[in-house]
Amino acid sequence: MKYQNILTEISDQIAIIKINRPDQLNALNKETIEELNHAFISSCENKIVRVIILIGSGEKAFIAGADIKEFANFSIEEGIRLSSEGHEKLFNMVEKLPIPVIAAINGFALGGGLELAMSTHIRVASENAKLGLPEVSLGVIPGYGGTQRLAQLIGKGKALELILTAGLISAEEAFQLKLVNHVVPQEELMNKCLSIANKITRNSPVALQAAITAVNAQYQEGKDGMSTEIEEFGKCFGTNDFKEGTSAFLEKRPAKFVRI
Numbered sequence: 303m304k305y306q307n308i309l310t311e312i313s314d315q316i317a318i319i320k321i322n323r324p325d326q327l328n329a330l331n332k333e334t335i336e337e338l339n340h341a342f343i344s345s346c347e348n349k350i351v352r353v354i355i356l357i358g359s360g361e362k363a364f365i366a367g368a369d370i371k372e373f374a375n376f377s378i379e380e381g382i383r384l385s386s387e388g389h390e391k392l393f394n395m396v397e398k399l400p401i402p403v404i405a406a407i408n409g410f411a412l413g414g415g416l417e418l419a420m421s422t423h424i425r426v427a428s429e430n431a432k433l434g435l436p437e438v439s440l441g442v443i444p445g446y447g448g449t450q451r452l453a454q455l456i457g458k459g460k461a462l463e464l465i466l467t468a469g470l471i472s473a474e475e476a477f478q479l480k481l482v483n484h485v486v487p488q489e490e491l492m493n494k495c496l497s498i499a500n501k502i503t504r505n506s507p508v509a510l511q512a513a514i515t516a517v518n519a520q521y522q523e524g525k526d527g528m529s530t531e532i533e534e535f536g537k538c539f540g541t542n543d544f545k546e547g548t549s550a551f552l553e554k555r556p557a558k559f560v561r562i
């Protein structure tokens with residue numbers, strides 16, 4: 303697929319996906335969502351890739367939300383489809399990816415932008431970032447998982463305050479609320495993400511996938527977190543990664559894991 307709205311590159315087992323609509327503050331239109339869906343899936347299919355970093359182009363925005371110009375005249379049915387397709391094609395898909403995704407929040411992360419960051423597994427923000435779910439100021443509510451994931455990450459009370467006030471918070475406030483894991487100066491953002499990614503690339507791909515599945519389970523309807531953990535833990539014992547990881551430890555050498 304030839305991309306019009308995103309850029310991708312792979313180096314040292316790390317895929318970088320960059321949303322490239324800086325003049326529209328990287329707003330997520332339908333085409334960009336399709337391209338991101340394709341880029342995430344094909345990065346995962348590439349067995350060299352162990353971690354994905356998602357960032358916006360320019361220094362102003364990670365993603366300033368869903369593309370308001372595109373949905374301004376939508377009907378109820380179109381609104382439902384926009385939300386459900388977005389959940390399926392991007393937001394839920396990213397959350398459940400078998401390889402970790404790091405959001406490098408390099409500026410505004412608003413509406414769908416914050417929702418996408420919250421679907422990733424680790425969030426790092428630059429000091430200039432502003433985060434929020436301002437949808438109610440537009441007469442709508444967060445529709446890409448924001449009402450659920452924000453409450454999961456920062457608790458129901460603070461989530462409701464942020465959503466109901468449509469307020470924007472600074473990177474530092476987001477850090478205090480545990481909405482982002484780290485805050486760094488903008489020029490250090492990519493290095494910080496790469497340093498986290500490099501630590502992850504040393505670990506067992508099979509175990510990384512199992513850990514994501516187990517942690518996610520608590521938040522999925524019909525799943526039991528502890529039962530999922532027991533099942534995923536047990537499955538690890540039948541893998542080459544487990545043989546390699548334990549042998550390497552006993553032989554006092556670094557483990558060499560291969561993604562299969």
Ligand code: COA
Pocket residue numbers: 325326327329366367368369370371410412413414436437440
């Ligand atoms: N959808 C579509 N276009 C958007 C957008 C969005 N979510 N966010 C920004 N843009 C566009 C603007 O329309 C403008 O395009 P134009 O030059 O063609 O008019 C361009 O990006 C630059 O934005 P602008 O508003 O001029 O920048 P600013 O620095 O004055 O303000 C923001 C930045 C982020 C505060 C402001 O753009 C904003 O509030 N955006 C919408 C945020 C939002 O409500 N997101 C949730 C959507 S559900």
